[in-house]
Amino acid sequence: xxxxxxxxxxxxxxxxxxxxxxxxxxxxxxxxxxxxxxxxxxxxxxxxxxxxxxxxxxxxxxxxxxxxxxxxxxxxxxxxxxxxxxxxxxxxxxxxxxxxxxxxxxxxxxxxxxxxxxxxxxxxxxxxxxxxxxxxxxxxxxxxxxxxxxxxxxxxxx
Amino acid sequence: xxxxxxxxxxxxxxxxxxxxxxxxxxxxxxxxxxxxxxxxxxxxxxxxxxxxxxxxxxxxxxxxxxxxxxxxxxxxxxxxxxxxxxxxxxxxxxxxxxxxxxxxxxxxxxxxxxxxxxxxxxxxxxxxxxxxxxxxxxxxxxxxxxxxxxxxxxxxxxxxxxxxxxxxxxxxxxxxxxxxxxxxxxxxxxxxxxxxxxxxxxxxxxxxxxxxxxxxxxxxxxxxxxxxxxxxxxxxxxxxxxxxxxxxxxxxxxxxxxxxxxxxx
Amino acid sequence: xxxxxxxxxxxxxxxxxxxxxxxxxxxxxxxxxxxxxxxxxxxxxxxxxxxxxxxxxxxxxxxxxxxxxxxxxxxxxxxxxxxxxxxxxxxxxxxxxxxxxxxxxxxxxxxxxxxxxxxxxxxxxxxxxxxxxxxxxxxxxxxxxxxxxxxxxxxxxxxxxxxxxxxxxxxxxxxxxxxxxxxxxxxxxxxxxxxxxxxxxxxxxxxxxxxxxxxxxxxxxxxxxxxxxxxxxxxxxxxxxxxxxxxxxxxxxxxxxxxxxxxxxxxxxxxxxxxxxxxxxxxxxxxxxxxxxxxxxxxxxxxxxxxxxxxxxxxxxxxxxxxxxxxxxxxxxxxxxxxxxxxxxxxxxxxxxxxxxxxxxxxxxxxxxxxxxxxxxxxxxxxxxxxxxxxxxxxxx
Numbered sequence: 001x002x003x004x005x006x007x008x009x010x011x012x013x014x015x016x017x018x019x020x021x022x023x024x025x026x027x028x029x030x031x032x033x034x035x036x037x038x039x040x041x042x043x044x045x046x047x048x049x050x051x052x053x054x055x056x057x058x059x060x061x062x063x064x065x066x067x068x069x070x071x072x073x074x075x076x077x078x079x080x081x082x083x084x085x086x087x088x089x090x091x092x093x094x095x096x097x098x099x100x101x102x103x104x105x106x107x108x109x110x111x112x113x114x115x116x117x118x119x120x121x122x123x124x125x126x127x128x129x130x131x132x133x134x135x136x137x138x139x140x141x142x143x144x145x146x147x148x149x150x151x152x153x154x155x156x157x158x
Numbered sequence: 159x160x161x162x163x164x165x166x167x168x169x170x171x172x173x174x175x176x177x178x179x180x181x182x183x184x185x186x187x188x189x190x191x192x193x194x195x196x197x198x199x200x201x202x203x204x205x206x207x208x209x210x211x212x213x214x215x216x217x218x219x220x221x222x223x224x225x226x227x228x229x230x231x232x233x234x235x236x237x238x239x240x241x242x243x244x245x246x247x248x249x250x251x252x253x254x255x256x257x258x259x260x261x262x263x264x265x266x267x268x269x270x271x272x273x274x275x276x277x278x279x280x281x282x283x284x285x286x287x288x289x290x291x292x293x294x295x296x297x298x299x300x301x302x303x304x305x306x307x308x309x310x311x312x313x314x315x316x317x318x319x320x321x322x323x324x325x326x327x328x329x330x331x332x333x334x335x336x337x338x339x340x341x342x343x344x345x346x347x348x349x350x351x352x353x354x355x356x357x358x359x360x361x362x363x364x365x366x367x368x369x370x371x372x373x374x375x376x377x378x379x380x381x382x383x384x385x386x387x388x389x390x391x392x393x394x395x396x397x398x399x400x401x402x403x404x405x406x407x408x409x410x411x412x413x414x415x416x417x418x419x420x421x422x423x
Numbered sequence: 424x425x426x427x428x429x430x431x432x433x434x435x436x437x438x439x440x441x442x443x444x445x446x447x448x449x450x451x452x453x454x455x456x457x458x459x460x461x462x463x464x465x466x467x468x469x470x471x472x473x474x475x476x477x478x479x480x481x482x483x484x485x486x487x488x489x490x491x492x493x494x495x496x497x498x499x500x501x502x503x504x505x506x507x508x509x510x511x512x513x514x515x516x517x518x519x520x521x522x523x524x525x526x527x528x529x530x531x532x533x534x535x536x537x538x539x540x541x542x543x544x545x546x547x548x549x550x551x552x553x554x555x556x557x558x559x560x561x562x563x564x565x566x567x568x569x570x571x572x573x574x575x576x577x578x579x580x581x582x583x584x585x586x587x588x589x590x591x592x593x594x595x596x597x598x599x600x601x602x603x604x605x606x607x608x609x610x611x612x613x614x615x616x617x618x619x620x621x622x623x624x625x626x627x628x629x630x631x632x633x634x635x636x637x638x639x640x641x642x643x644x645x646x647x648x649x650x651x652x653x654x655x656x657x658x659x660x661x662x663x664x665x666x667x668x669x670x671x672x673x674x675x676x677x678x679x680x681x682x683x684x685x686x687x688x689x690x691x692x693x694x695x696x697x698x699x700x701x702x703x704x705x706x707x708x709x710x711x712x713x714x715x716x717x718x719x720x721x722x723x724x725x726x727x728x729x730x731x732x733x734x735x736x737x738x739x740x741x742x743x744x745x746x747x748x749x750x751x752x753x754x755x756x757x758x759x760x761x762x763x764x765x766x767x768x769x770x771x772x773x774x775x776x777x778x779x780x781x782x783x784x785x786x787x788x789x790x791x792x793x794x795x796x797x798x799x800x801x802x803x804x805x806x807x808x809x810x811x812x813x814x815x816x817x818x819x820x
Contacts, residue, residue, distance in 0.1 A: 010537065
């Protein structure tokens with residue numbers, strides 16, 4: 001094979017290029033990649049290390065067992081505190097109180113579950129707010145319209 | 159399991175070599191690491207535990223059950239998810255759809271802001287004969303198109319069978335967003351990577367339920383574990399008429415629906 | 424009532440994720456593959472009449488290949504992580520093959536061009552000094568062998584590479600079509616016809632671009648346009664355009680005829696939402712008119728003067744370039760403006776003007792290949808060398 005020197009050179013060049021790509025790639029693959037499946041296994045640890053915002057199911061009762069007892073006796077027993085208040089992390093962090101717990105006394109909160117809707121299952125107590133309060137279509141609904149009558153100062157046991 | 163054991167062995171060998179090489183301090187550390195390894199198969203060395211909670215991903219296979227007849231459309235789950243997972247505005251890891259079906263079979267579907275702020279009463283012109291709410295979330299498909307189509311291995315199926323995203327490797331090509339038949343994925347407007355329901359993996363690994371399940375006031379959302387003997391949800395799925403979303407696509411979801419109606423998209 | 428019933432979007436389905444850049448990407452790779460096919464018609468299939476465009480089409484293929492990745496980089500959420508696709512390619516994904524296919528094809532085209540221009544490169548190295556001399560002798564890899572034997576060897580390798588390049592070009596572009604065709608969640612994309620449609624329209628756009636470039640460049644440099652070459656290009660163009668449009672129609676007709684669930688969303692899509700760009704631009708303006716124009720060139724060649732033929736072919740080629748772009752647009756954007764719910768449409772998509780994925784960016788990306796070509800032409804002329812020089816070693820025919 002004469003007069004093929006240039007062809008061998010380019011073949012050599014491509015060979016070098018290819019092997020360097022293979023070597024470089026080897027060092028760029030993350031450590032835990034492929035340990036379990038085709039992914040970076042460490043990503044699981046990162047995912048699991050994310051901050052908890054909502055508390056454990058019984059977290060609130062640890063400090064507020066009196067309120068919890070009232071609530072447990074009422075029809076809101078199955079509704080967790082954080083649904084109507086706010087997540088635990090907004091109130092307590094690392095065992096320390098960081099801010100007072102939010103209290104929402106608006107009728108809008110109650111309406112989320114108790115406004116009458118066609119699609120809402122019949123089992124749940126629901127009213128048409130204006131009809132129930134005997135208000136005209138133009139009247140404003142009072143902010144605390146629901147809690148005023150239901151359950152005294154709160155809806156823990158309506 | 160045999161695979162897991164094999165990995166432990168190599169890890170142990172590695173730790174021993176490292177210990178001999180690095181002297182006394184390293185011996186102590188490696189010893190600690192070894193103790194952890196033998197106590198828990200996936201707690202890998204020091205500082206790499208799943209929190210204080212002992213957790214083995216291979217011992218779980220989470221399943222999810224939505225009872226359509228129990229959902230009241232209050233949106234508590236959507237709000238809880240948004241807070242728990244810092245979901246950006248106008249994107250949803252979970253959402254609620256409302257269906258009104260007329261006598262002639264037309265469906266009217268809405269999901270204002272994903273149901274996050276509840277639903278307003280709607281006056282329907284048509285003669286509505288049935289109406290219901292349908293909570294949606296990632297189906298954590300076993301044969302998931304999004305994981306298959308991820309070009310870099312950033313979307314993956316965890317040992318528990320959950321579909322998760324490695325936001326450190328995701329290149330943000332949004333191929334997975336195109337591939338998901340359920341509309342469960344989106345590109346996070348701040349991180350520019352794919353984002354979706356992780357089934358609150360950070361809660362599961364600490365023995366807690368997902369934010370949506372925990373905050374559902376009616377028990378319309380249930381979390382189960384198919385690897386736990388006598389699991390309630392597994393029992394319901396095994397004995398009741400449950401449905402999957404878009405079964406014709408053969409994605410094998412792990413999210414089951416009770417009281418499902420054919421109109422559900 | 425029906426309006427309301429017909430419009431429900433999944434709440435996450437609000438944005439068109441794949442923008443103008445993803446329209447541009449298959450358009451560019453289509454030009455790459457198509458231009459390469461033109462050069463292979465000469466090098467492999469012995470179509471000697473295409474000699475005037477053989478070099479031009481090779482370099483055009485390379486120039487567009489050089490920018491093929493830019494629309495992708497402009498689109499990625501994390502362009503700095505783009506190499507992940509080479510570091511940990513997940514081979515169950517069609518997209519992961521990108522690095523491999525692109526890399527192989529790039530090497531193939533580079534080596535072939537190097538061999539085609541080797542004699543000129545050596546001449547440049549020999550007749551210049553300073554940096555230019557060092558640069559071109561490096562490009563020649565230090566071998567100044569231009570003996571007839573060496574050139575015969577080159578020819579042999581060129582034929583092999585050009586032949587290998589055909590499947591490589593088909594894979595490069597077929598895989599782009601496959602990326603859409605394999606998304607089973609999308610009613611408009613999910614068809615095995617998709618890669619084939621993409622391939623045929625790629626060849627159409629490639630031939631059209633070469634025809635336009637050849638006529639423009641030749642006119643511009645004051646040379647005579649080769650009538651036989653244009654006639655041949657026009658005939659190939661007519662054939663491929665006809666097949667492309669047939670396939671495009673076939674996809675829609677099949678969907679409509681089978682009356683599957685997909686048709687429920689595809690029908691309002693193509694007859695309403697993208698009616699202008701699909702029926703108007705892609706089908707009537709982009710397909711019917713060039714079909715007639717090229718039909719005149721093909722069937723009435725005896726009656727046409729050279730000038731008339733060149734003008735008709737030129738216009739038809741320009742229209743076909745628009746047709747293929749509109750096809751890319753309709754597939755990529757059209758496939759995204761309906762929700763996965765199957766019963767709702769997003770607001771229509773308008774690309775931004777400035778910005779990473781905007782119109783200006785698209786124009787810049789489309790202009791760069793022409794700059795590359797003109798720089799290349801400055802050193803190594805794209806016009807074919809005088810006939811006599813090659814005759815002795817002609818292997819191609």
